[in-house]
Amino acid sequence: MKYFLRAIVRGTALFFGCFSLINTLVSQLGSSRLEDIWWIDLSFMSAPFATVLAILLAVALIFFALKPRMNAFRKVLTGIITLVYAFISLINVLTYYKTLQAGTISSRVPLPFSLIMFVIFLAIACAVYTMHTYPSKVSEYVLFVVVVAVWLVLFPLAQIELFGRTNYETKSEMAVVFGARVYPNGSPSATVKDRMDTALDLYKRGLVEKILITGGVDADGIDETKGMLNYGIQQGVPKAAFVLDNQGDNTDASVKNTTAYFREHGITKVLAVSKYYHLPRIKMAYRAQHFNVRTVPAFEPRPIAGESFTVMREIPAFWVYWLRSGLRDVGESSQTNQRLAFAF
Numbered sequence: 001m002k003y004f005l006r007a008i009v010r011g012t013a014l015f016f017g018c019f020s021l022i023n024t025l026v027s028q029l030g031s032s033r034l035e036d037i038w039w040i041d042l043s044f045m046s047a048p049f050a051t052v053l054a055i056l057l058a059v060a061l062i063f064f065a066l067k068p069r070m071n072a073f074r075k076v077l078t079g080i081i082t083l084v085y086a087f088i089s090l091i092n093v094l095t096y097y098k099t100l101q102a103g104t105i106s107s108r109v110p111l112p113f114s115l116i117m118f119v120i121f122l123a124i125a126c127a128v129y130t131m132h133t134y135p136s137k138v139s140e141y142v143l144f145v146v147v148v149a150v151w152l153v154l155f156p157l158a159q160i161e162l163f164g165r166t167n168y169e170t171k172s173e174m175a176v177v178f179g180a181r182v183y184p185n186g187s188p189s190a191t192v193k194d195r196m197d198t199a200l201d202l203y204k205r206g207l208v209e210k211i212l213i214t215g216g217v218d219a220d221g222i223d224e225t226k227g228m229l230n231y232g233i234q235q236g237v238p239k240a241a242f243v244l245d246n247q248g249d250n251t252d253a254s255v256k257n258t259t260a261y262f263r264e265h266g267i268t269k270v271l272a273v274s275k276y277y278h279l280p281r282i283k284m285a286y287r288a289q290h291f292n293v294r295t296v297p298a299f300e301p302r303p304i305a306g307e308s309f310t311v312m313r314e315i316p317a318f319w320v321y322w323l324r325s326g327l328r329d330v331g332e333s334s335q336t337n338q339r340l341a342f343a344f
Helices: 002-031 047-066 072-102 111-132 137-164 190-204 225-233 251-264 276-288 307-343
Strands: 172-178 212-215 242-245 270-274 293-297
Touching: 002 047, 002 111, 047 072, 047 111, 072 111, 111 137, 111 242, 111 276, 137 251, 137 276, 137 307, 172 190, 172 251, 172 293, 190 212, 190 270, 190 293, 212 225, 212 251, 225 242, 242 251, 251 276, 270 276, 276 293
Parallel strands: 172 212, 172 270, 212 242, 270 293
Antiparallel strands: none
Protein backbone atom coordinates (compact mmCIF):
# COMPACT_ATOMS: atom_id res chain seq x y z
CA MET A 1 0.00 0.00 0.00
CA LYS A 2 2.83 2.44 0.83
CA TYR A 3 4.25 2.04 -2.70
CA PHE A 4 0.80 2.63 -4.18
CA LEU A 5 0.20 5.85 -2.23
CA ARG A 6 3.72 7.11 -2.84
CA ALA A 7 3.40 6.56 -6.59
CA ILE A 8 0.10 8.47 -6.68
CA VAL A 9 1.54 11.43 -4.77
CA ARG A 10 4.75 11.50 -6.83
CA GLY A 11 2.90 11.21 -10.14
CA THR A 12 0.55 14.01 -9.14
CA ALA A 13 3.47 16.19 -8.07
CA LEU A 14 5.26 15.58 -11.38
CA PHE A 15 2.21 16.47 -13.46
CA PHE A 16 1.53 19.78 -11.72
CA GLY A 17 5.22 20.61 -11.40
CA CYS A 18 5.79 20.19 -15.13
CA PHE A 19 2.56 22.00 -16.01
CA SER A 20 3.51 24.96 -13.84
CA LEU A 21 7.13 25.06 -15.05
CA ILE A 22 6.12 25.10 -18.72
CA ASN A 23 3.50 27.79 -18.06
CA THR A 24 6.05 29.93 -16.23
CA LEU A 25 8.70 29.55 -18.94
CA VAL A 26 6.17 30.49 -21.62
CA SER A 27 5.04 33.52 -19.63
CA GLN A 28 8.63 34.75 -19.35
CA LEU A 29 9.55 34.07 -22.97
CA GLY A 30 6.21 35.33 -24.28
CA SER A 31 3.78 38.02 -23.18
CA SER A 32 3.66 37.27 -19.43
CA ARG A 33 0.34 35.43 -19.82
CA LEU A 34 0.44 32.73 -17.13
CA GLU A 35 -1.79 29.71 -17.75
CA ASP A 36 -1.44 28.53 -14.15
CA ILE A 37 -4.77 30.34 -13.76
CA TRP A 38 -6.33 26.98 -14.66
CA TRP A 39 -5.35 25.49 -11.32
CA ILE A 40 -4.39 28.34 -9.01
CA ASP A 41 -4.98 32.10 -9.03
CA LEU A 42 -1.97 34.24 -8.07
CA SER A 43 -3.38 37.43 -9.60
CA PHE A 44 -3.56 39.15 -6.21
CA MET A 45 0.27 39.08 -6.06
CA SER A 46 2.76 41.21 -7.94
CA ALA A 47 3.83 39.53 -11.20
CA PRO A 48 7.54 39.15 -10.26
CA PHE A 49 6.71 37.60 -6.89
CA ALA A 50 4.15 35.24 -8.42
CA THR A 51 6.70 34.15 -11.04
CA VAL A 52 9.37 33.38 -8.44
CA LEU A 53 6.84 31.48 -6.35
CA ALA A 54 5.69 29.47 -9.38
CA ILE A 55 9.27 28.52 -10.28
CA LEU A 56 10.04 27.48 -6.70
CA LEU A 57 6.94 25.29 -6.56
CA ALA A 58 7.54 23.72 -9.98
CA VAL A 59 11.15 22.83 -9.20
CA ALA A 60 10.25 21.53 -5.73
CA LEU A 61 7.45 19.31 -7.06
CA ILE A 62 9.51 17.92 -9.93
CA PHE A 63 12.49 17.09 -7.71
CA PHE A 64 10.20 15.57 -5.10
CA ALA A 65 8.60 13.37 -7.77
CA LEU A 66 11.85 12.25 -9.38
CA LYS A 67 14.05 12.10 -6.29
CA PRO A 68 11.91 11.65 -3.15
CA ARG A 69 14.95 10.92 -0.97
CA MET A 70 15.64 14.40 0.46
CA ASN A 71 18.07 15.96 2.88
CA ALA A 72 16.71 18.01 5.77
CA PHE A 73 17.02 21.37 3.99
CA ARG A 74 15.22 20.24 0.84
CA LYS A 75 12.52 18.55 2.87
CA VAL A 76 11.81 21.73 4.83
CA LEU A 77 11.87 23.92 1.70
CA THR A 78 9.58 21.58 -0.26
CA GLY A 79 7.19 21.30 2.64
CA ILE A 80 7.02 25.06 3.18
CA ILE A 81 6.43 25.98 -0.48
CA THR A 82 3.77 23.26 -0.75
CA LEU A 83 1.98 24.51 2.36
CA VAL A 84 2.16 28.08 1.04
CA TYR A 85 0.37 26.92 -2.09
CA ALA A 86 -2.16 25.04 0.02
CA PHE A 87 -2.88 28.32 1.81
CA ILE A 88 -3.20 30.20 -1.50
CA SER A 89 -5.57 27.49 -2.76
CA LEU A 90 -7.67 27.96 0.36
CA ILE A 91 -7.83 31.71 -0.35
CA ASN A 92 -9.01 30.87 -3.88
CA VAL A 93 -11.67 28.56 -2.45
CA LEU A 94 -13.01 31.21 -0.07
CA THR A 95 -13.01 33.80 -2.86
CA TYR A 96 -14.96 31.43 -5.10
CA TYR A 97 -17.69 30.77 -2.53
CA LYS A 98 -17.87 34.45 -1.60
CA THR A 99 -18.41 35.29 -5.28
CA LEU A 100 -20.94 32.48 -5.58
CA GLN A 101 -22.87 33.69 -2.53
CA ALA A 102 -22.90 37.24 -3.90
CA GLY A 103 -24.59 35.97 -7.05
CA THR A 104 -21.82 37.22 -9.32
CA ILE A 105 -21.46 33.70 -10.70
CA SER A 106 -23.59 30.57 -10.59
CA SER A 107 -22.82 26.93 -11.21
CA ARG A 108 -24.53 23.58 -11.57
CA VAL A 109 -21.45 22.06 -9.91
CA PRO A 110 -20.48 24.53 -7.13
CA LEU A 111 -17.06 23.01 -6.57
CA PRO A 112 -13.95 25.07 -7.38
CA PHE A 113 -10.90 23.30 -8.77
CA SER A 114 -8.91 25.19 -6.14
CA LEU A 115 -10.55 23.00 -3.47
CA ILE A 116 -9.14 19.92 -5.20
CA MET A 117 -5.74 21.62 -5.31
CA PHE A 118 -5.97 22.44 -1.60
CA VAL A 119 -6.37 18.74 -0.82
CA ILE A 120 -3.56 17.80 -3.23
CA PHE A 121 -1.11 20.28 -1.73
CA LEU A 122 -1.90 19.08 1.78
CA ALA A 123 -1.38 15.47 0.67
CA ILE A 124 1.98 16.31 -0.91
CA ALA A 125 3.09 18.26 2.17
CA CYS A 126 2.16 15.32 4.41
CA ALA A 127 4.04 12.95 2.10
CA VAL A 128 7.12 15.17 2.18
CA TYR A 129 7.29 15.05 5.98
CA THR A 130 6.05 11.51 6.63
CA MET A 131 6.91 9.37 3.61
CA HIS A 132 9.78 7.02 4.29
CA THR A 133 12.32 6.56 1.51
CA TYR A 134 11.91 2.87 0.85
CA PRO A 135 13.65 1.52 -2.28
CA SER A 136 11.36 1.98 -5.27
CA LYS A 137 9.91 -1.09 -6.94
CA VAL A 138 9.32 -1.49 -10.65
CA SER A 139 5.58 -1.53 -9.98
CA GLU A 140 5.86 1.88 -8.33
CA TYR A 141 7.54 3.36 -11.39
CA VAL A 142 4.85 1.88 -13.62
CA LEU A 143 2.07 3.30 -11.46
CA PHE A 144 3.96 6.61 -11.28
CA VAL A 145 3.77 6.92 -15.08
CA VAL A 146 0.13 5.81 -15.11
CA VAL A 147 -0.79 8.52 -12.60
CA VAL A 148 0.75 11.22 -14.81
CA ALA A 149 -1.20 9.82 -17.80
CA VAL A 150 -4.42 9.79 -15.77
CA TRP A 151 -3.94 13.45 -14.85
CA LEU A 152 -3.58 14.29 -18.53
CA VAL A 153 -7.17 13.09 -18.83
CA LEU A 154 -8.58 14.19 -15.48
CA PHE A 155 -7.29 17.76 -15.61
CA PRO A 156 -9.19 18.88 -18.75
CA LEU A 157 -12.22 16.84 -17.64
CA ALA A 158 -12.23 18.71 -14.33
CA GLN A 159 -12.03 22.03 -16.18
CA ILE A 160 -14.93 20.98 -18.41
CA GLU A 161 -17.13 19.96 -15.48
CA LEU A 162 -16.20 22.70 -13.02
CA PHE A 163 -15.23 25.75 -15.07
CA GLY A 164 -17.42 24.85 -18.06
CA ARG A 165 -20.60 24.56 -16.02
CA THR A 166 -20.04 27.86 -14.21
CA ASN A 167 -22.03 30.83 -15.48
CA TYR A 168 -20.07 34.10 -15.47
CA GLU A 169 -22.77 36.24 -17.09
CA THR A 170 -22.78 39.94 -16.36
CA LYS A 171 -23.79 43.17 -18.10
CA SER A 172 -21.73 43.29 -21.30
CA GLU A 173 -21.65 44.92 -24.71
CA MET A 174 -21.94 41.79 -26.81
CA ALA A 175 -22.50 38.04 -26.70
CA VAL A 176 -20.61 35.83 -29.12
CA VAL A 177 -22.31 32.52 -29.81
CA PHE A 178 -20.39 29.68 -31.44
CA GLY A 179 -22.00 27.81 -34.30
CA ALA A 180 -22.72 24.12 -34.76
CA ARG A 181 -24.64 21.99 -37.19
CA VAL A 182 -27.50 23.49 -39.19
CA TYR A 183 -29.59 21.13 -41.34
CA PRO A 184 -29.94 21.52 -45.14
CA ASN A 185 -33.43 22.98 -44.73
CA GLY A 186 -31.96 25.76 -42.58
CA SER A 187 -33.30 24.48 -39.26
CA PRO A 188 -30.86 24.46 -36.35
CA SER A 189 -29.74 21.31 -34.58
CA ALA A 190 -30.54 20.86 -30.89
CA THR A 191 -27.04 22.03 -29.97
CA VAL A 192 -27.46 25.23 -31.98
CA LYS A 193 -30.88 25.88 -30.45
CA ASP A 194 -29.46 25.59 -26.94
CA ARG A 195 -26.64 28.02 -27.73
CA MET A 196 -28.90 30.49 -29.53
CA ASP A 197 -31.62 30.32 -26.86
CA THR A 198 -29.00 31.20 -24.25
CA ALA A 199 -27.66 34.15 -26.26
CA LEU A 200 -31.20 35.35 -27.04
CA ASP A 201 -32.07 35.16 -23.35
CA LEU A 202 -29.05 37.35 -22.52
CA TYR A 203 -30.26 39.89 -25.10
CA LYS A 204 -33.89 39.87 -23.93
CA ARG A 205 -32.79 40.38 -20.32
CA GLY A 206 -30.75 43.39 -21.36
CA LEU A 207 -27.38 41.88 -20.48
CA VAL A 208 -26.01 42.39 -24.00
CA GLU A 209 -26.74 44.90 -26.74
CA LYS A 210 -25.79 42.72 -29.71
CA ILE A 211 -25.16 39.08 -30.61
CA LEU A 212 -22.23 38.06 -32.78
CA ILE A 213 -22.88 34.71 -34.45
CA THR A 214 -19.73 32.91 -35.57
CA GLY A 215 -19.66 29.72 -37.61
CA GLY A 216 -18.63 28.25 -40.93
CA VAL A 217 -19.94 27.12 -44.28
CA ASP A 218 -19.88 23.33 -44.70
CA ALA A 219 -18.91 21.31 -47.77
CA ASP A 220 -22.52 21.43 -49.02
CA GLY A 221 -22.62 25.21 -48.86
CA ILE A 222 -24.79 25.37 -45.74
CA ASP A 223 -24.01 28.56 -43.82
CA GLU A 224 -24.39 27.96 -40.08
CA THR A 225 -24.64 31.65 -39.31
CA LYS A 226 -27.60 32.23 -41.64
CA GLY A 227 -29.54 29.37 -40.08
CA MET A 228 -28.76 30.71 -36.63
CA LEU A 229 -29.72 34.24 -37.67
CA ASN A 230 -33.08 33.08 -39.04
CA TYR A 231 -33.75 31.18 -35.83
CA GLY A 232 -32.98 34.27 -33.76
CA ILE A 233 -35.32 36.44 -35.85
CA GLN A 234 -38.06 33.83 -35.49
CA GLN A 235 -37.68 34.13 -31.71
CA GLY A 236 -38.49 37.82 -31.87
CA VAL A 237 -35.05 39.43 -31.85
CA PRO A 238 -34.56 42.10 -34.56
CA LYS A 239 -32.08 41.45 -37.36
CA ALA A 240 -30.21 44.63 -36.45
CA ALA A 241 -29.17 43.01 -33.15
CA PHE A 242 -27.03 40.42 -34.94
CA VAL A 243 -23.55 40.47 -36.43
CA LEU A 244 -22.42 37.51 -38.55
CA ASP A 245 -19.03 35.88 -39.04
CA ASN A 246 -19.29 32.94 -41.45
CA GLN A 247 -15.52 32.42 -41.62
CA GLY A 248 -15.38 30.67 -38.25
CA ASP A 249 -14.64 27.19 -39.57
CA ASN A 250 -13.28 26.14 -36.17
CA THR A 251 -12.92 27.53 -32.67
CA ASP A 252 -9.52 29.05 -33.37
CA ALA A 253 -10.76 30.88 -36.48
CA SER A 254 -13.90 32.08 -34.69
CA VAL A 255 -11.85 33.50 -31.83
CA LYS A 256 -9.43 35.29 -34.17
CA ASN A 257 -12.23 36.77 -36.27
CA THR A 258 -14.35 37.91 -33.35
CA THR A 259 -11.37 39.33 -31.46
CA ALA A 260 -10.49 41.42 -34.51
CA TYR A 261 -14.09 42.68 -34.62
CA PHE A 262 -14.10 43.55 -30.91
CA ARG A 263 -10.89 45.54 -31.19
CA GLU A 264 -11.99 47.30 -34.34
CA HIS A 265 -15.21 48.45 -32.68
CA GLY A 266 -13.76 49.15 -29.23
CA ILE A 267 -15.69 46.33 -27.53
CA THR A 268 -14.15 45.16 -24.25
CA LYS A 269 -16.94 43.36 -22.37
CA VAL A 270 -17.99 40.12 -24.06
CA LEU A 271 -19.90 36.99 -23.04
CA ALA A 272 -18.92 33.79 -24.88
CA VAL A 273 -21.79 31.31 -25.26
CA SER A 274 -21.38 27.65 -26.11
CA LYS A 275 -21.86 24.19 -24.63
CA TYR A 276 -20.14 23.70 -21.27
CA TYR A 277 -17.60 21.23 -22.63
CA HIS A 278 -16.47 23.76 -25.25
CA LEU A 279 -15.97 26.71 -22.90
CA PRO A 280 -12.53 25.92 -21.38
CA ARG A 281 -11.04 25.75 -24.87
CA ILE A 282 -12.82 28.96 -25.89
CA LYS A 283 -11.52 30.76 -22.81
CA MET A 284 -8.01 29.53 -23.52
CA ALA A 285 -8.21 30.59 -27.17
CA TYR A 286 -9.29 34.12 -26.23
CA ARG A 287 -6.54 34.34 -23.61
CA ALA A 288 -4.08 33.41 -26.35
CA GLN A 289 -5.37 36.43 -28.29
CA HIS A 290 -4.87 38.55 -25.14
CA PHE A 291 -8.59 39.19 -24.87
CA ASN A 292 -10.73 38.37 -21.87
CA VAL A 293 -14.25 36.97 -22.16
CA ARG A 294 -16.68 35.76 -19.53
CA THR A 295 -18.18 32.38 -20.39
CA VAL A 296 -21.82 31.35 -20.27
CA PRO A 297 -22.80 27.67 -20.65
CA ALA A 298 -25.69 27.05 -23.04
CA PHE A 299 -29.03 25.82 -21.75
CA GLU A 300 -29.37 22.04 -21.42
CA PRO A 301 -33.11 21.30 -21.66
CA ARG A 302 -32.49 17.78 -22.96
CA PRO A 303 -29.67 15.22 -23.33
CA ILE A 304 -27.75 15.59 -26.59
CA ALA A 305 -26.94 12.41 -28.53
CA GLY A 306 -23.22 11.72 -28.70
CA GLU A 307 -22.35 14.25 -26.01
CA SER A 308 -20.11 11.82 -24.12
CA PHE A 309 -17.99 11.32 -27.22
CA THR A 310 -17.80 15.09 -27.74
CA VAL A 311 -16.65 15.59 -24.15
CA MET A 312 -13.92 12.98 -24.58
CA ARG A 313 -12.83 14.68 -27.80
CA GLU A 314 -12.32 17.91 -25.86
CA ILE A 315 -9.59 16.28 -23.74
CA PRO A 316 -6.88 16.18 -26.44
CA ALA A 317 -8.27 19.43 -27.89
CA PHE A 318 -7.61 21.16 -24.55
CA TRP A 319 -3.94 20.17 -24.64
CA VAL A 320 -3.57 21.03 -28.32
CA TYR A 321 -4.87 24.56 -27.67
CA TRP A 322 -2.73 24.89 -24.54
CA LEU A 323 0.43 23.84 -26.37
CA ARG A 324 -0.32 25.82 -29.51
CA SER A 325 -1.14 29.01 -27.63
CA GLY A 326 2.14 28.76 -25.72
CA LEU A 327 4.18 28.24 -28.88
CA ARG A 328 2.44 31.16 -30.56
CA ASP A 329 3.00 33.38 -27.56
CA VAL A 330 6.71 32.70 -27.56
CA GLY A 331 6.90 32.98 -31.37
CA GLU A 332 5.08 36.33 -31.47
CA SER A 333 7.30 37.71 -28.72
CA SER A 334 10.42 36.56 -30.57
CA GLN A 335 9.25 38.22 -33.80
CA THR A 336 8.49 41.46 -31.93
CA ASN A 337 11.96 41.48 -30.37
CA GLN A 338 13.54 40.91 -33.79
CA ARG A 339 11.62 43.84 -35.27
CA LEU A 340 12.65 46.07 -32.37
CA ALA A 341 16.28 45.04 -32.73
CA PHE A 342 16.16 45.77 -36.46
CA ALA A 343 14.56 49.16 -35.82
CA PHE A 344 17.34 50.17 -33.48
